[in-house]
Amino acid sequence: LARDLAAGPPIAQRLTKRAMLAGRLLAAMANEVGKLVANDVAPISDIDDAMGLGAGFPEGPARMADEHGLGVLVETLEDRHETTDAARYEVSDGLREAAESGGFYDEADDDEGMNYEQIEVEVDGAVAHVELDRPQRMNTITPRMIDELDAALDAFEADEDVRAVLLEGAGDRAFSAGFDAASAAPEGSLDAAEMSRKGQRVFGRLEEVGMPVVAAIDGYCLGGGMELATAADVRVASEAGQFGQPEHNLGLIPGWGGTQRLKHVVGEGRAREIIFTARNDYDAETMYDYGFVNEVLAPDEHDDRKWELARDLAAGPPIAQKLTKRAMLAGRDDTDAGLELEASAFGHLFTTDDVWEGLAAFQQDREPEFEGE
Known part of the structure; x- marks a missing residue:
């Protein structure tokens, strides 16, 4: 025996x-x-x-x-x-x-509606504010948090008044330090694969949702947290931002889209470097040089700027923004498909009131007031 x-x-x-x-x-x-x-x-x-x-x-x-x-x-x-x-x-x-x-x-x-326990959700004017709310655990991500993000995106898509999303972590220590392996580890390979697919799908919705998504990063942005930020449209970081995909140090690979999405943001060479070196100490200036971060801000500027940017994007033409995201996503692996969608969207937009509002505002030297119609 x-x-x-x-x-x-x-x-x-x-x-x-x-x-x-x-x-x-x-x-x-x-x-x-x-x-x-x-x-x-x-x-x-x-x-x-x-x-x-x-x-x-x-x-x-x-x-x-x-x-x-x-x-x-x-x-x-x-x-x-x-x-x-x-x-x-x-x-x-x-x-x-x-x-x-x-x-x-x-x-x-x-x-009847998701009871948010691990994120905070608030709509401020046209901006939906999502805060990963586990500061005592460095805003690490659990399956429950992923479900709550999924439900929040459903709510934003159903609300015509929401035109941009601002995503950040609670506290000043971390955007998110990654997956909470200490308390939410999968029980086996099938469970792990299913958890990977869930994160890939929900994080991917940030790319697909028909409005701009801003990730505001302060402190640690590691592993699954960096994968979440990668799926946003724009990333702004404080000087205290610290980045990395350290999964190889655990004998793992990024499991929530990092092997696929990161290369489209920083290029395949830099993506391979970030993943293979498994460093967890890339600073914000380096990630700006790599093209991952759009702006690096002093601590006293970070809060004001993230809201300013989110509100500026929320004031943009919602139909054009939605179609731009669709065209860019469609063309990621098939340029011809992206170009065809771009041409169709370009033609469609000429039937909208927003185009005429934009043209009128340009001629009258004023800010346009887009209605999404």
């Missing part, structure tokens, strides 16, 4: 053991959460917030348990209780009730 096990696939065996241990740990945490809920100690959201701030579980154990599946966790506890007869594995009433009702959180509430 020992020799048979020794002949097995070591990586798969190691990952299987890790996944089983992780499942047991999550089951135990979910059980304790169930006890707190059953005893009316605190609302479920408060429990998750407290664990996120003080125990290194930014998504919160209840949210993590819901995503894992409470039915699976109940079965894990029942198996351990049957095997060990230890009291700590006895399923709590709160956990069992939550499993029967479909989760600690009410999915119906989520369906």
